[in-house]
Amino acid sequence: MAIRTALCDLLGIEHPILLAGMGVWGMATPPALVAAVSEAGGLGVLGCSGLSPEEIRRRIKAVRALTDKPFGVDLLLPATLAPAATTRSGVRAELDEKFPEHVAFYRNLLTRFELAEAPVQDDIVISSEFIEAQIAVTLEEHVPVFAAGLGDPGRVTGRAKAQGMVTLGLAGSPRNAARQVEAGVDAVVAQGTEAGGHTGRVANFALIPQVVDAVGTTPVIAAGGISDGRGIAASMALGASGAWLGSLFLTADESDMPGACKDELIASRSTDMDVTRAWTGKTLRARKNEVSAAWAESGLDPLPTPHQRVLMEDFLEAVKSAKRWDLFMNAAGQGIGMVSKRKSAAEIMTDLIEGTERAMDELAARTGR
Ligand SMILES: Cc1cc2nc3c(=O)[nH]c(=O)nc-3n(C[C@H](O)[C@H](O)[C@H](O)COP(=O)(O)O)c2cc1C
Numbered sequence: 364m365a366i367r368t369a370l371c372d373l374l375g376i377e378h379p380i381l382l383a384g385m386g387v388w389g390m391a392t393p394p395a396l397v398a399a400v401s402e403a404g405g406l407g408v409l410g411c412s413g414l415s416p417e418e419i420r421r422r423i424k425a426v427r428a429l430t431d432k433p434f435g436v437d438l439l440l441p442a443t444l445a446p447a448a449t450t451r452s453g454v455r456a457e458l459d460e461k462f463p464e465h466v467a468f469y470r471n472l473l474t475r476f477e478l479a480e481a482p483v484q485d486d487i488v489i490s491s492e493f494i495e496a497q498i499a500v501t502l503e504e505h506v507p508v509f510a511a512g513l514g515d516p517g518r519v520t521g522r523a524k525a526q527g528m529v530t531l532g533l534a535g536s537p538r539n540a541a542r543q544v545e546a547g548v549d550a551v552v553a554q555g556t557e558a559g560g561h562t563g564r565v566a567n568f569a570l571i572p573q574v575v576d577a578v579g580t581t582p583v584i585a586a587g588g589i590s591d592g593r594g595i596a597a598s599m600a601l602g603a604s605g606a607w608l609g610s611l612f613l614t615a616d617e618s619d620m621p622g623a624c625k626d627e628l629i630a631s632r633s634t635d636m637d638v639t640r641a642w643t644g645k646t647l648r649a650r651k652n653e654v655s656a657a658w659a660e661s662g663l664d665p666l667p668t669p670h671q672r673v674l675m676e677d678f679l680e681a682v683k684s685a686k687r688w689d690l691f692m693n694a695a696g697q698g699i700g701m702v703s704k705r706k707s708a709a710e711i712m713t714d715l716i717e718g719t720e721r722a723m724d725e726l727a728a729r730t731g732r
Pocket of ligand 1: 513
């Protein structure tokens with residue numbers, strides 16, 4: 364018997380398995396991956412955080428061309444933004460003026476790894492106006508599900524609900540989960556420290572039950588370190604109604620992450636996935652590499668978003684141009700230690716669905732229930 368929870372009815376899906384919207388310049392969760400997860404009965408979510416409103420619209424239409432099943436859009440909605448210029452060139456000028464040691468760090472990296480400078484070409488930084496334009500497109504396109512990673516979903520929930528959209532909010536602590544519910548989300552994604560990408564400090568064994576207790580009847584979706592059906596079954600035992608998986612899907616055939624990054628993740632152990640503030644200024648779990656090590660050795664304090672981001676995005680653009688994927692920001696979580704080969708999204712979904720059922724049956728058998 365397929366596993367069904369109330370979350371399936373809320374989202375209009377068959378299996379309570381969600382693809383986490385991941386915003387690595389559009390590479391991590393492209394329309395083909397999102398549509399494949401939705402087609403397999405889960406919920407695909409487009410990670411759109413750094414994308415222009417026009418690109419978000421294009422991707423939404425691309426998903427619709429591939430599936431008529433529900434899907435979502437994930438955006439980052441930082442509750443506060445550090446005072447900064449509202450263009451990339453403006454932030455670069457502020458870096459030169461106020462943070463010369465950080466600029467020297469970036470230049471030293473280019474020299475050390477013999478990379479040609481290749482600054483990002485667009486003039487976009489995440490400002491409040493930019494985020495509002497991203498939200499506007501998502502609402503205009505009547506995307507079935509809106510997910511707010513990081514920050515305050517309150518600026519969207521009212522408008523989204525008025526037009527029948529379901530809203531999700533990510534939280535890394537029980538307090539933040541309660542705030543997400545107050546802000547009006549329909550379900551909370553409880554993200555443990557095991558997770559890839561931006562992450563908090565509490566691990567899922569402690570986090571999920573506390574979030575479940577903190578949010579009353581609001582469904583909870585578990586995220587972080589889940590790479591097979593056992594993780595999904597365990598999350599449900601802790602009180603979750605579904606699972607939100609990122610890292611595992613980075614290795615899917617349909618993900619546009621470079622093959623070298625997928626292979627690096629597949630070869631990695633859980634202990635290779637460490638938290639650093641090198642890449643964005645916020646705590647982010649990624650594959651350890653020479654860049655995160657150089658950052659740790661530098662002793663520099665991370666800059667606020669968007670300064671650290673603009674600095675390191677220019678470095679990453681040089682990395683991309685040179686295809687030095689060993690120096691890339693390969694964000695992923697501890698669950699990657701369990702991933703041993705590349706598969707299609709449909710195969711991943713089948714394995715997750717069957718694995719969850721098997722884990723629940725085995726649990727019942729092992730405990731005489
Ligand atoms: C490469 C990468 C990029 C991510 N980008 C985002 C993002 O843009 N928005 C967001 O809400 N969460 C983002 N996350 C976090 C995921 O939504 C999710 O919580 C996490 O991947 C779950 O843990 P797991 O990676 O162990 O499955 C990202 C995670 C990764 C690995």
